[in-house]
Amino acid sequence: MTHSVELIPHSRPTLGEAEAKAVASVLASGQVAQGPQTDAFERRVAELVGVRGGVAVSSGTVALEVALLALGIGSGDEVILPTYVCVAPWLAVTRVGATPKLVDIEPQSYNIDPASVRQALSPRTKAVIVPHLFGLPADLTALQSYGVPLIEDCAQTVGALERGRRVGSVGRVTVCSFYATKLLCAGEGGMVLSNDAGLLEQGRALREYDESDRLNPLSYNRKLTDLQAALGLAQVNRFQDFARRRTAIAARYGAALSTLGLTLPVVPDGRTHVYYRYVVRIPESAGPLDGMVQRLEGRGIQCRRPVFRPIHRFLGAAGFPVSDDAHVRALSLPLYPTLTDAEADLVIRALCEEFR
Numbered sequence: 001m002t003h004s005v006e007l008i009p010h011s012r013p014t015l016g017e018a019e020a021k022a023v024a025s026v027l028a029s030g031q032v033a034q035g036p037q038t039d040a041f042e043r044r045v046a047e048l049v050g051v052r053g054g055v056a057v058s059s060g061t062v063a064l065e066v067a068l069l070a071l072g073i074g075s076g077d078e079v080i081l082p083t084y085v086c087v088a089p090w091l092a093v094t095r096v097g098a099t100p101k102l103v104d105i106e107p108q109s110y111n112i113d114p115a116s117v118r119q120a121l122s123p124r125t126k127a128v129i130v131p132h133l134f135g136l137p138a139d140l141t142a143l144q145s146y147g148v149p150l151i152e153d154c155a156q157t158v159g160a161l162e163r164g165r166r167v168g169s170v171g172r173v174t175v176c177s178f179y180a181t182k183l184l185c186a187g188e189g190g191m192v193l194s195n196d197a198g199l200l201e202q203g204r205a206l207r208e209y210d211e212s213d214r215l216n217p218l219s220y221n222r223k224l225t226d227l228q229a230a231l232g233l234a235q236v237n238r239f240q241d242f243a244r245r246r247t248a249i250a251a252r253y254g255a256a257l258s259t260l261g262l263t264l265p266v267v268p269d270g271r272t273h274v275y276y277r278y279v280v281r282i283p284e285s286a287g288p289l290d291g292m293v294q295r296l297e298g299r300g301i302q303c304r305r306p307v308f309r310p311i312h313r314f315l316g317a318a319g320f321p322v323s324d325d326a327h328v329r330a331l332s333l334p335l336y337p338t339l340t341d342a343e344a345d346l347v348i349r350a351l352c353e354e355f356r
């Protein structure tokens with residue numbers, strides 16, 4: 001497709017002088033594999049999330065796998081997860097040999113629906129994976145009441161509050177992702193976080209096999225490098241600035257888009273939003289979402305489906321009406337710390353032209 005104006009991308013990492021210096025100093029040190037930078041990164045992310053410690057690994061998907069293995073989950077066990085999420089949680093559950101049980105989401109928050117989780121519980125349920133999507137916490141209070149271990153998936157949400165508690169500090173174990181365009185970028189990377197020292201120890205044993213007295217067939221090489229950790233550390237130092245900028249852009253969008261017939265993000269009582277994504281729902285009268293994405297791209301604005309495809313649709317399964325509705329109507333707008341006010345105004349103008 002040709003563009004009359006330069007395209008505003010849907011996502012963009014925020015990288016500058018601090019990141020360049022941090023990576024260069026690791027290169028100069030010669031210690032590029034897992035080492036002191038990784039240790040420091042684990043401490044800082046654990047502090048940010050509000051838990052005892054973290055185990056840095058090579059991706060968020062790997063962090064989910066390690067979390068499941070550390071909880072002793074495997075063949076014969078069931079793990080509940082929402083269908084409206086990227087396929088990483090399903091892949092991890094399947095990879096450890098357990099059975100994924102898909103459930104629907106809440107219409108307004110896009111997060112896992114506690115009532116659907118309650119219906120899916122069985123004596124074989126060993127955990128619920130709780131992704132906090134788009135920067136908004138899931139209803140942890142309701143989910144906790146079932147007494148099943150929660151694996152909080154904070155790949156898209158760090159720093160948000162649910163009833164005054166930080167996301168990631170509530171479940172048995174938490175995972176993060178440091179993929180390039182996530183809230184904190186390390187290029188690729190992930191972390192398993194917990195208050196449980198034994199679980200963290202297990203996570204370390206699963207991450208690396210060297211100098212272990214025991215030959216553990218589940219152990220592997222799932223390490224992060226110090227180059228990545230240094231990049232991640234530089235990002236942690238800027239996290240509060242990133243959060244402020246994201247909130248300001250969301251406020252700008254909220255003020256300008258409220259009269260266009262779009263359903264804007266809703267923040268339920270007792271929760272805060274960190275706006276990893278700004279997801280609007282387009283009215284049915286706007287026609288198919290793919291056409292809208294193309295028209296906006298023609299106007300220089302790259303928007304995306306916030307979830308590529310709900311998992312049940314890969315499996316040919318039915319019975320997830322809320323996720324289906326989100327799939328056909330939810331649109332994610334560009335929002336990241338380096339998006340300027342002028343760029344945000346171009347996004348707003350394009351949406352006004354489409355929806356007014």
Ligand SMILES: Cc1ncc(COP(=O)(O)O)c(C=O)c1O
Nearest residue numbers: 059060061086088131155177179
């Ligand atoms: C909710 C959620 N969980 C897990 C992952 C997997 O993270 P990674 O890409 O680092 O493997 C992602 C990343 O896309 C995600 O959005």
